[in-house]
Amino acid sequence: MLIFSVFKTLTDQEVTVELKNDLSIVGTLKSVDQFLNIKLDNIRVLDEDKHPHMIAVRNCFIRGSVVRYVQLPKAAVDTQLLEDATRRESSNAQKAAR
Amino acid sequence: MDALSNLAFTTSGALIDLVDKKVLVHLRDGRKLIGVLRSYDQYANLVTTQTLERLYHPPTNSYAQTERGVFLIRGENVVLLGEVDLDLEDPPLQRMTLQPWNQIAALLDAERTDKAKAKKLGEKVLFERSGFGEEGGEGDAY
Numbered sequence: 001m002l003i004f005s006v007f008k009t010l011t012d013q014e015v016t017v018e019l020k021n022d023l024s025i026v027g028t029l030k031s032v033d034q035f036l037n038i039k040l041d042n043i044r045v046l047d048e049d050k051h052p053h054m055i056a057v058r059n060c061f062i063r064g065s066v067v068r069y070v071q072l073p074k075a076a077v078d079t080q081l082l083e084d085a086t087r088r089e090s091s092n093a094q095k096a097a098r
Numbered sequence: 099m100d101a102l103s104n105l106a107f108t109t110s111g112a113l114i115d116l117v118d119k120k121v122l123v124h125l126r127d128g129r130k131l132i133g134v135l136r137s138y139d140q141y142a143n144l145v146t147t148q149t150l151e152r153l154y155h156p157p158t159n160s161y162a163q164t165e166r167g168v169f170l171i172r173g174e175n176v177v178l179l180g181e182v183d184l185d186l187e188d189p190p191l192q193r194m195t196l197q198p199w200n201q202i203a204a205l206l207d208a209e210r211t212d213k214a215k216a217k218k219l220g221e222k223v224l225f226e227r228s229g230f231g232e233e234g235g236e237g238d239a240y
Contacts, residue, residue, distance in 0.1 A: 057180030
């Protein structure tokens, strides 16, 4: 759930999504859901010559299960906050297990 | 919390705008389907009508297409669902030549076979020289 929350704070940021079929797409993050399916707007494919079918597509929905990486803008991620949140979540999980 | 307040961050919220629009569906096996999105669910299972399947062969700057009709696509096979911008759809196709389906299909088939052979050979060499195992035969199909 933590990563889902992080992605929610990143809406309207420009991200690069690399898929497992090596297609890389740059676009504005519009929405994300519980499966980390991603919706991008104003997309651009990095190797357009190899993927001519993508020229006519301006916004797209990417299934979370086929994503390999998402590159985020450095300025948009507060790593300190993320570390703290991760520790809090893991200690909560440990408490719940007891 | 109101059940609808978080709608923008659900699968349904993301896909509802695309219903009755012309979409391009990219499948895990590399197929590209162009059709009108009629229905979907939370797994991204999709129903498209008036579906075309298109093959692209960038090296020869050519493409082929065939009519497929109605599709029910199981969500796990979906890589990407894109809304086709009707103004931008035709120019790229006009720059390419339309070829008969069988011709492009044979070209792509041959390329796929060559690629698989090269991969197999590479894996064999890696195995014999360094003991690396095979990838499990999944390859591009992930």
